[in-house]
Amino acid sequence: MMKIAIAGATGRMGKMLIETVLNTADAQLVGALEHTSCPQLGEDAGAFLGKKTGVLISADVAQVLANAEFLIDFTRPEGTMAHLAVAEKTATKMIIGTTGLSTEQINSFQKAAENLAIVFAPNMSVGVNATFKLLEIAAKMLNQGYDIEIIEAHHRHKVDAPSGTALKMGEVIADALGEKLDDLAVYAREGYTGERKEGSIGFATIRGGDIVGDHTVLFAGDGERIEISHKSSSRQSYAQGALRAARFLQNQKSGLYDMQDVLGLRK
Numbered sequence: 272m273m274k275i276a277i278a279g280a281t282g283r284m285g286k287m288l289i290e291t292v293l294n295t296a297d298a299q300l301v302g303a304l305e306h307t308s309c310p311q312l313g314e315d316a317g318a319f320l321g322k323k324t325g326v327l328i329s330a331d332v333a334q335v336l337a338n339a340e341f342l343i344d345f346t347r348p349e350g351t352m353a354h355l356a357v358a359e360k361t362a363t364k365m366i367i368g369t370t371g372l373s374t375e376q377i378n379s380f381q382k383a384a385e386n387l388a389i390v391f392a393p394n395m396s397v398g399v400n401a402t403f404k405l406l407e408i409a410a411k412m413l414n415q416g417y418d419i420e421i422i423e424a425h426h427r428h429k430v431d432a433p434s435g436t437a438l439k440m441g442e443v444i445a446d447a448l449g450e451k452l453d454d455l456a457v458y459a460r461e462g463y464t465g466e467r468k469e470g471s472i473g474f475a476t477i478r479g480g481d482i483v484g485d486h487t488v489l490f491a492g493d494g495e496r497i498e499i500s501h502k503s504s505s506r507q508s509y510a511q512g513a514l515r516a517a518r519f520l521q522n523q524k525s526g527l528y529d530m531q532d533v534l535g536l537r538k
Contacts, residue, residue, distance in 0.1 A: 273517050276302030276339035276363070278354055279346040280328050281311045281319075284368075284506055288343055289316055291510035293324065298514060302335035302342075303328045306350065336361040341517045345509070347430075348372045352379070359383055364523075366516045367391040368509065370435030384527035388520045392530040393435025395512030399486070400530040402501045403443050406488055409499060410447035417490040417497075418467060419444060424477035424485040432476040433458065436486055441472050444488070 275292050279285040280303035292298045303316035307330040317324040329335050336342060336357050344351050345368040358365050367380070370393050380391055394400070410419075423437040433441075438452070445452040448470075455472045467473075477485075484503040489496060503509075512530060519533040531537045 273298045273514075273521065274301045274338065274340040275299065275517060276304060276335050276342045277316070278304040278342060278344040278350065280305050280316055281309060282346070284345040284509065286319055287506040287510045288345070288513060290320060291507065291514060293317060293320070293322065295514055298517070300324055300326050301338045302326060304332060304335050304342075304354070305330055332357045333361065336363040339363050341366060341520065343513050343517070344369055345513075348376055352376055355379070355383055359387055362387065364388045364517075364520045365390070366395070366513050366520070368393070368395050368513065371431035381527050384525060386525055388523040388525050388528075390516040390520060390528045390530070390533060392512075392516070393439045394484075394509070395516060395530055396501075396503065396508040397512055397515070397530075397534065398508060399436060399501050399503075400512075400534055400536065402486070402499060403439065403531070404536055405499055406440055406443050407447045409488075409490060409497065410444040413490045413492070413497065414448055417492045418471075418473075420473040420475065420489040420491065422475045422477070422487045422489065424479070424482045426481050426483065427479055429478060432478070433474045434476075434484070434486070436484065437474060437476075440486060440488055441474070444472060 275298055277285050277288045292300045303326050305328050311328050314328050315323055316326040316328055332354055341364050342358055343366045344354055348371055351369040380389055421437050421440050423434045425434055441452045445455055457471045457473045487498055487500040489498050516533050
C-alpha cells in the first residue's frame with residue numbers, strides 16, 4: 272500500500288489526485304497540504320467529494336511528510352522547493368509535475384536526488400509521453416525542408432507560458448535534431464519580423480476558458496503538413512500517470528527520473 276500525500280489539495284489538480292488515490296486499491300491517502308492562508312485548513316481532504324477520509328488539510332509540511340512515503344506535487348515553484356527541502360529530511364519520495372521552474376530550481380532536483388528518489392515531468396499523462404516519443408521519431412525523419420511550430424492551449428488560470436509540456440516537446444525535437452532548444456526557440460512574433468529563420472522552432476500560446484490542455488506540433492513542408500496532437504479532456508490522465516510514477520519509485524532508493532523512465536521508453 273502506497274502512503275501518499277498530496278500538495279495543493281484544494282486546487283483543481285489536487286482534488287483530482289485525491290479522488291484518484293481514494294479510488295485506487297494499492298494507494299492510501301495519508302496527507303493533504305495547502306498554504307498557510309488556505310481557508311480550507313483543518314477540513315477533511317475528502318469533503319469536496321462528500322467523503323470522510325480522516326485526513327485533514329494542513330499547512331504543516333514536516334508533520335504531513337513524516338507519515339508519507341510519497342508526495343505528489345503539482346503546485347507552484349516556490350511551494351515545490353519548500354516541500355523538497357522538507358522531503359529531503361523525511362526521506363519522502365517526490366513525484367513533481369510543477370511547471371514554470373527555473374533552470375536553477377530544476378538543477379537542485381539533481382542534487383536532492385543523490386539521496387532521494389524523484390520523478391520530475393512537466394506532464395505525467397501516459398498519452399503525452401507517448402507523443403514525446405512520436406515527436407522524436409518525426410523530427411529525425413523530417414529534419415530537412417519542414418518548419419516546426421508548437422501550439423498549446425490551456426485554461427485561463429494557468430500562470431506560465433509556454434506550458435511545460437510545450438517546452439518539453441521543443442526539447443525533444445531539438446535533441447532529435449542534435450541541437451539545443453535555446454538556440455532554436457522563437458517565443459514571440461510582433462510587427463515586422465522578416466522571414467522565418469531556417470531551423471527555428473516557433474511557439475504559440477492560447478489561454479482561455481476551462482481548456483485542460485491541448486498541444487499540437489506542426490511540421491510544415493512544401494505541399495504538405497504533418498500534425499501530431501494530444502488533447503486532454505480531463506486531469507484524470509495526469510493523476511493516473513502520477514500514481515504510475517509512485518509505483519515506479521517503490522523500487523528506487525534515489526535518483527532523478529522522468530516519465531520516459533517510468534514507462535520504459537528511455538533508450
